[in-house]
Amino acid sequence: MRLENILALTKGTLFGTPSVSLFDSVAFDPAKVKRGSLFIAQSADGIPEALLNGAYGIMFDKPTQIGDPEVAWIKVDSIDGALKKLLRFYLLEKELQVYACDPITLRLSLTVSTPSNFCSVEGTMAQVWEKLWPLEKKSIVLFSPTLTDQDIFIEVSQLIRAQENTITIIEQTLFETSFIHNDIFYERQILSPFFIPYLEHLLFFYTFLRIPFQLKGFGKIGHFIPVFTNSRLETIEFGTSDRVVIFEPFLELIDEQIDFLHEQASWAKILYLLPESMRSSLTIGVENILFYRYPEEIITLLQSNHFHFALVAGVDKGILRPARSSMRQLELDF
Numbered sequence: 001m002r003l004e005n006i007l008a009l010t011k012g013t014l015f016g017t018p019s020v021s022l023f024d025s026v027a028f029d030p031a032k033v034k035r036g037s038l039f040i041a042q043s044a045d046g047i048p049e050a051l052l053n054g055a056y057g058i059m060f061d062k063p064t065q066i067g068d069p070e071v072a073w074i075k076v077d078s079i080d081g082a083l084k085k086l087l088r089f090y091l092l093e094k095e096l097q098v099y100a101c102d103p104i105t106l107r108l109s110l111t112v113s114t115p116s117n118f119c120s121v122e123g124t125m126a127q128v129w130e131k132l133w134p135l136e137k138k139s140i141v142l143f144s145p146t147l148t149d150q151d152i153f154i155e156v157s158q159l160i161r162a163q164e165n166t167i168t169i170i171e172q173t174l175f176e177t178s179f180i181h182n183d184i185f186y187e188r189q190i191l192s193p194f195f196i197p198y199l200e201h202l203l204f205f206y207t208f209l210r211i212p213f214q215l216k217g218f219g220k221i222g223h224f225i226p227v228f229t230n231s232r233l234e235t236i237e238f239g240t241s242d243r244v245v246i247f248e249p250f251l252e253l254i255d256e257q258i259d260f261l262h263e264q265a266s267w268a269k270i271l272y273l274l275p276e277s278m279r280s281s282l283t284i285g286v287e288n289i290l291f292y293r294y295p296e297e298i299i300t301l302l303q304s305n306h307f308h309f310a311l312v313a314g315v316d317k318g319i320l321r322p323a324r325s326s327m328r329q330l331e332l333d334f
Contacts, residue, residue, distance in 0.1 A: 001022070001023045001026065001038065001086075002021060002023075003018070003021050003022065003023070004021070006057075006074065007074065009082075009086055009089050010059075010074070010076045010082035010085055010086065011076070012059070012074040012082065013074070013075045014073070015066050015073035015074075016066065016068070016069040016070070016071060016072060017069050018056070018069070018070055018071060020056045020057065020070075020072055022036075023036060023037060024036035025037045025038070026129065026133070027039050027040070027050070028042065029046070030046035030047070030049035030050040030053065031049065033049070033053035033054060033055045034053065034054060035053075035054030036056050037050075037053075037055050037056065037057075038057040038058075038059060039059070041059060041062075041079075042079060042126070044063075044065070047060075047064065051067065051068065051071065055071065056072060057071060057073075057074060058071060058072070058073050059074045059076060059079065060073070060074070060075060060076070060079070061076050061077060061078055061082075079125070080124075080125040083125045083126070083129055084149060084151060084152055087128070087129060087132060087152050088152055088154065090133075091153070091154075092154060094135060094136075094138070094139065095137055096132075096135065096138070096139055096141050096153070097138065097140045097157070097209075098141045098143065098153045098156045099140070099141070099142050099143075099157050099159050099160070099205070100143060100144065100145050100150065100156050100157070100158055101143070101144055101159040102146070102198070103144045103147055103223075104195065104223055104253075105142075105144075105198045105202050106120055106122060106142060106143065106144040106147065107122075107221045107222055107223065108202050108218070108221060111215075111216075111218045111219045111221065112202070112206075112213050112214070112215060112216075113214040113215075113216055114211055114212065114214075115211070115212055116139075117135070117138070118139065118140045118141075119131055119139060119140070119141050120141075120142045120143070121142070121148055122148055123148075125149075128148060128152065140211065141153075142159070159201060159202075160205050160208050160209070161201045161204065161205075162200050166182075166200055166204055166207075167179050167181050169196065171188075172193045174192060174193075174264055174265060174309070175190065175226045175239075175244075176188050176190055176192075177189050177193050177196060179196065181215075189217065190218060190238075192226075193264070194224050194256075194257065195221065195223075195224070223248060223249070223250065224246060224247075224253075225246065225247040225248070226244050226245075226246050227245045227246070227247065227320055228240055228241040228243070228244050229241055229243045229244070230243070230323055231243075232323075233245075233299065233320065234320065234321050234322060234323035234324070235317075235320050235322050236323050243307065244309050244310070245302065245309075245310045245317075245320065246309060246311045247312050247316065248311065248313050249313075249314065249315075251313055254272075254278070254311070254313045257311060258272060261309060261311060262286075265309060268309055269288070269308050270309045270310070270311065271305055271307040271310040271311070272286065272288060272289045272290065272311050272313075273290050273291075273292055273301055273302070273310060273311070273312045274289060274291055274292070275291065275292060275314045276292065276293050279291055290305070298312060298319060
């Protein structure tokens with residue numbers, strides 16, 4: 001990567017009088033800097049180590065003490081903005097096929113094994129860079145505009161969606177599904193049937209583009225997260241209680257999940273704990289809705305109401321504590 005191109009694309013200001021004109025690599029971790037690297041300084045703390053490891057250039061956007069004049073010190077208005085401009089330019093020659101999808105489909109794709117010429121992208125600009133930069137030419141990229149800035153890419157197509165059902169559910173609970181796809185039986189996957197329509201579109205997308213894939217089990221998707229609790233509202237082992245608190249960080253999914261719970265668990269006492277900001281936009285006619293102003297109120301609301309399932313929107317499951325027996329087991333394991 002040429003220094004003159006970096007300055008032109010980022011509109012950065014060069015300090016020092018470096019003899020260097022070319023960088024061999026880009027590094028975000030000072031420990032990974034090699035001789036000839038351009039170090040992206042998210043903070044000034046890593047700069048001394050990066051210089052010791054042979055950095056030829058330092059890109060920064062915060063007040064920084066300029067050191068060795070032989071190093072290219074590049075001041076930009078925003079690290080993320082500069083990285084986006086650089087990626088957009090340098091990805092042109094890769095001729096990537098880029099597809100946009102919703103956040104759930106993207107998270108599902110991260111749990112599927114695919115070849116190196118397919119890449120699912122999310123995270124910080126540094127994480128996006130480290131995924132996209134090594135891709136081979138004409139690779140296929142899947143991303144969600146909700147999670148990643150679409151302006152990184154020149155041309156984006158929408159996810160190719162299934163027009164008919166390709167997954168047959170054999171058995172299901174609210175949080176596990178056994179299903180058949182392409183004559184392969186996947187037994188007791190820890191995947192709520194809520195996600196099956198999204199998975200169906202994802203697998204059709206792979207099939208349509210002839211991307212080999214393998215389902216190895218579903219990890220942490222980060223949505224509709226069930227936490228089984230005891231009478232003291234402490235977290236216990238999956239499947240060992242009839243009191244489940246379900247966490248959903250994306251408020252945009254709440255209406256869909258309310259409909260799902262109403263249809264799939266009509267027998268159960270279901271609570272919905274939503275932030276006060278959702279009061280005016282909520283679907284009319286839903287019962288057992290409680291609103292909270294601060295996350296600290298959620299525990300009190302859960303403790304003072306009977307429920308089988310409680311859907312909690314906009315907070316992390318970390319508000320619940322592990323049961324004491326679980327804590328003791330963690331200490332023994334450690």
